[in-house]
Amino acid sequence: MSCKGTMAGGASETKPATAEIQAIADQVKCQLEEKENKKYTMFKAVEYQSQVVAGTNYFIKVQVGNNDFVHLRVYESLPHENKPLALHSYQTNKTRHDKLEYF
Incomplete structure (x- = not known):
C-alpha cells in the first residue's frame, strides 16, 4: 500500500x-x-509554505521594497x-527569485 500526499511534518509546496x-x-x-529596528512601509506576502507540527509553521515570503x-x-x-502567532525566525536581504525553503 502506498501513501500519497505530504508526509506529516514535511513542508507543503510553495x-x-x-x-x-x-x-x-x-x-x-x-x-x-523590533528585531530589525526598522519600519517597513511595504509588507506584502507573495508566497508561502506550511508545515503541520504540534500547530503549524508558516514560511512566508514578504515583499518589503521594490526588489x-x-x-x-x-x-x-x-x-x-x-x-x-510567534515570529520564530526570519531571513532578510532576499530577492523575488530566492526560493522559499525550510529554515
Missing part, C-alpha cells in the same frame, strides 16, 4: 499567498520591526493553547 497568509504576516510585522524581500517563519499554536 503556494501563492492568500488573504489569510497576509493577515498572519501582518500580525508578526511589529515583531520583525527587497524577507522570509518569515511564523508559528501558530494549536487553537486550544490560545497563544498569539
